[in-house]
Amino acid sequence: MSLRLFSRALPKSCPASPQRSIVGLRVRFNSSDAPVTPEKMPIPTRTRNLADFSMANRVCMVTGGARGLGLEFCKAFIQSGCTDLAILDLKEEEAAAAGEELIKQSCVDSTMEPTDYRVMGLGCDVSSELSVQQAFRKVMDTYGRIDSVVASAGIVENYSAFDYPFDRIKRLYDINVHGAFFTAREAARHMIPQGGGSIVLVASMSANIVNIPQPQTPYNAAKAAVKHMAASLAVEWAKKGVRVNCLSPGYMLTKLTRTILAHDPELKRTWESLTPMGRMGEPEDLAGAIVFLASDASRFMTGSEIRVDGGYCII
Numbered sequence: 425m426s427l428r429l430f431s432r433a434l435p436k437s438c439p440a441s442p443q444r445s446i447v448g449l450r451v452r453f454n455s456s457d458a459p460v461t462p463e464k465m466p467i468p469t470r471t472r473n474l475a476d477f478s479m480a481n482r483v484c485m486v487t488g489g490a491r492g493l494g495l496e497f498c499k500a501f502i503q504s505g506c507t508d509l510a511i512l513d514l515k516e517e518e519a520a521a522a523g524e525e526l527i528k529q530s531c532v533d534s535t536m537e538p539t540d541y542r543v544m545g546l547g548c549d550v551s552s553e554l555s556v557q558q559a560f561r562k563v564m565d566t567y568g569r570i571d572s573v574v575a576s577a578g579i580v581e582n583y584s585a586f587d588y589p590f591d592r593i594k595r596l597y598d599i600n601v602h603g604a605f606f607t608a609r610e611a612a613r614h615m616i617p618q619g620g621g622s623i624v625l626v627a628s629m630s631a632n633i634v635n636i637p638q639p640q641t642p643y644n645a646a647k648a649a650v651k652h653m654a655a656s657l658a659v660e661w662a663k664k665g666v667r668v669n670c671l672s673p674g675y676m677l678t679k680l681t682r683t684i685l686a687h688d689p690e691l692k693r694t695w696e697s698l699t700p701m702g703r704m705g706e707p708e709d710l711a712g713a714i715v716f717l718a719s720d721a722s723r724f725m726t727g728s729e730i731r732v733d734g735g736y737c738i739i
């Protein structure tokens with residue numbers, strides 16, 4: 425890793441600034457050695473980050489990256505030092521606009537200039553294998569390698585089983601299941617010759633539980649398929665340096681869920697009451713988990729699932 429690049433990627437206010445205090449947790453022990461309540465305290469002086477979490481010098485790609493969780497993953501990569509990023513989404517202009525906005529934001533209060541970034545927006549329909557292959561070809565032509573790929577593109581619909589039109593079920597599987605497969609397979613095809621890489625498939629807590637009260641059987645089954653796909657591909661490619669893990673969010677506030685909640689405002693209260701932490705997740709609640717899975721920090725982890733669901737699945 426180039427130290428110069430990594431330090432340039434840090435915002436001006438970050439490095440070794442004595443004025444900046446970050447709130448952390450400290451556990452104190454009393455004289456009888458019994459643990460007492462954790463208390464919040466400022467972490468003094470220099471803040472150090474584990475280098476394995478750095479995304480500097482890594483070429484990253486995110487499908488469904490123009491908005492929602494995908495856009496949040498892009499943001500997390502940039503904040504962790506990534507400067508080479510491909511954002512794939514159905515509409516190229518939306519992917520490109522998301523990229524421009526990301527660059528603009530990341531240059532605020534930073535030593536970084538827009539020219540330090542190579543962020544590209546690409547139109548790609550993940551349900552088409554050809555479209556995915558073409559997007560990967562453009563990424564390879566531009567960057568020459570691909571290190572971390574996140575398959576986040578996905579849709580959800582709520583029909584009861586008897587009412588769900590077959591063409592819509594098929595479309596859901598084409599995007600959520602086959603789209604993840606095409607993305608992972610194409611990623612591995614390019615990663616294996618270069619010595620490896622990390623692939624993250626975005627599944628859902630619905631891979632593990634049945635959501636209530638809204639019916640969504642094909643979605644739940646599709647996400648269970650994505651979870652097992654990650655495990656199966658992980659075994660196929662484990663000795664070739666390509667890791668495949670999955671990230672399973674709980675209820676997060678994005679356009680996908682806002683569309684559902686717009687038709688049923690009471691539903692938000694129900695979802696929150698079923699979540700031990702008592703709230704829906706904000707997209708940035710996933711930032712740490714995605715950087716962990718996509719970076720060297722998780723280098724001995726493959727075929728695993730990380731659930732980030734406010735505790736939903738444990739009760």
Ligand SMILES: NC(=O)c1ccc[n+]([C@@H]2O[C@H](COP(=O)([O-])OP(=O)(O)OC[C@H]3O[C@@H](n4cnc5c(N)ncnc54)[C@H](O)[C@@H]3O)[C@@H](O)[C@H]2O)c1
Nearest residue numbers: 488491492493514549550577578628673675676678679680
């Ligand atoms: N939001 C949640 O509560 C939640 C919970 C668990 C899992 N997820 C999963 O996270 C992923 C992202 O969800 P989100 O909430 O950000 O949704 P979103 O609707 O906000 O964003 C999805 C993005 O994917 C893109 N997309 C859709 N079909 C595509 C296709 N065929 N090809 C390329 N791009 C396509 C959309 O244009 C959009 O930009 C999905 O796989 C979803 O199932 C979401």
